[in-house]
Amino acid sequence: MTPTTAQQARVKTLKINGRDVSASGDQTILEVARENGIEIPTLCHLSGLTPVGACRLCLVEVKGVNKLLPACVTRVHENMEVFTDSERLRKYRRMVLEFLFTERNHICAVCVSNGHCELQSLAQQQGMTHVRVPYLYQKLHVDASHPRFKVDHNRCVLCTRCVRVCDEIEGAHTWDVFHRGIKARVITDLNQPWGTSETCTGCGKCVHVCPTGALTEKGVSVAEMAKRRQFLPYLTMMREERG
């Protein structure tokens, strides 16, 4: 056994919200919190996919660290003291959501994912009653060139779940992120219409892991696009078992 694995395997004890909890050394704060029934909001994170810490909704406070840390990618250490809920955190989480809502068009009322959207649910849970910054009103296009699916960039929050599921689970790596900052977009293959992609297998995993109405099936009407994600933990487990 190498020293690293030995260290990882060692049980660590820490406090979350004042509660004593134990964890194995390679676990993240988010994993430990969820195992212990402590809720931390997440958007880009999806169990079964590699965490990327993109959305910043899972930020937590750690005693002795001035900055806020993303729970999904921060590993636990001995005697760590974590706080998952405070006025400061609630303020930051609401602000993150407000920025997401203003950057693109998330008018829920006329969205196919209305009532089945993680962004919408998070806004409700976090008590986001209004938006304090101006909307950008970007006019982004809808790519409906695929025979079964469409991507509406207006509804995309760049969580990259589609990129990760396509790469890690399906193995096709059709999706990727193009450009930077405000200009960033998810793209298929070499930034070409989805319908012309040579790598896309049409499996639809990206559609079902997408938290919003950005990736949807064609032909669905408003509020009809409910996503099914049960397949993901099962597929991940099967991949791991086959090693």
Add this chain to the structure above:
Amino acid sequence: MARTITIDPVTRIEGHAKITIQLNDEGMVEDARFHVTQYRGFEKLCEGRPFSEMPSLMARTCGICPVSHLLASSKACDALLAVRVPRTGQLLRRVLNLGQIVQSHALSFFHLSSPDFLLGMDAPPEKRNLFALVETHPTIARDGIALRKFGQQVIERLAGKRIHPAWCVPGGVSDPLDAESRDAILAEIPHAMAIATRTLEWYQKTFRQFAEEIATFANFPSLFMGLVDEDGNLEFTDGKVRVVDSAGNIIADQLDIADYQDFIGEAVEPYSYLKSPYYKPLGYPDGIYRVGPLARLNIADRCNTPRADEAWAEFRELDRRVVLSSFHYHYARLIEIIACLEQMEKILRDPDILDTHVRAHAEPNAFEGVGVSEAPRGMLIHHYRIDRNGLITWANLIIATGHNNLAMNRGVLQAAKHFVRGEKIEEGMLNRVEAVIRCYDPCLSCSTHAIGQMPLEVELMGPRGEILDRVRRD
């Protein structure tokens, strides 16, 4: 000295508008115009959106009659899919529309217009509104609220919610009806019918006291346009277009709405955001026509339900051939409520109504589709074009209030000529000019696809355009 009177804002209608009345050198009314001063641009903002979002997206045009837009839009999408909606899906859509017409007519008649009938056209505005009505005529006010509630509950029971339901979709409806909801609606129909019947009886006894208004409220020859079924019966949801002239002659019948551009032209006037549609064969502006309750009762051969037919026969006796005064839109609304309730009961007793096959699925099979429904205020047309991927490239909406635009303008002029005297705007005169507009129950939010409250401004203008008097209500 010539002057212009402006009524701005026009109250108790849906939307934003202004009326200007132009006086000549003798101080007599020379011209009058109804300006719709709001703009929204729904036809533009839907470009690039997937067609399957259109019913709900377009329904956001209006919170009073979202159902009408849902229906017309879904039907336009049916045409894009080129599918036949299952029979039960069609029947359920019809019930939804009937519920919508009942609630909207109840709103128009009781909440918006009855203060004029019951409290007097000359009463000051603060004493001529729904709240005053609750104090002076509590039974009628209660009836109005109950009837509107009934219509709204029909919508909720079918579609899940009262305002902006998403239940009506391309190809049919998303969920079938359950027996419990059907029975609940059926159980409430007798009460709604009792309200509708006693209101009609009361109105039939009282409306004649408004002889002057009847004679001058947009009482002029025009064409009438609307949908009838294949036998010429009153039709609200499906059917084809019939056009009747002021002598009662059918000048066009069973026109397919897909060809609407062959018989409807849309003129644009610089003074209003609301377009002026006209009947193409007669040209602009001679092709003036009216749509809505009055038009529907004028073009149909019968209502095809017993109680409504009885009332309809009496209604048609009002004039020699067709009923010309727009004041009778109110009367027509009451008859239509009865027709809707009777039709609703008939459909809900259909043995297939609980069938679960309510939606046809397909990919788009046509690049262009037109849908039509009879909204409470008249014929509503949605016309879409899509690209190969099903994204909207172009849309055109013709809303009932748009169809009536030329007629509203002519009505305002007629009423102004009769009631406006001198250089000051008096309340009774103002209200009568405004009440002409209200006969049509216009929905300006829909018709310009526009946003806003409905304040009214009236301007009285001299021959050289100088403003002599201005009245504004917010």
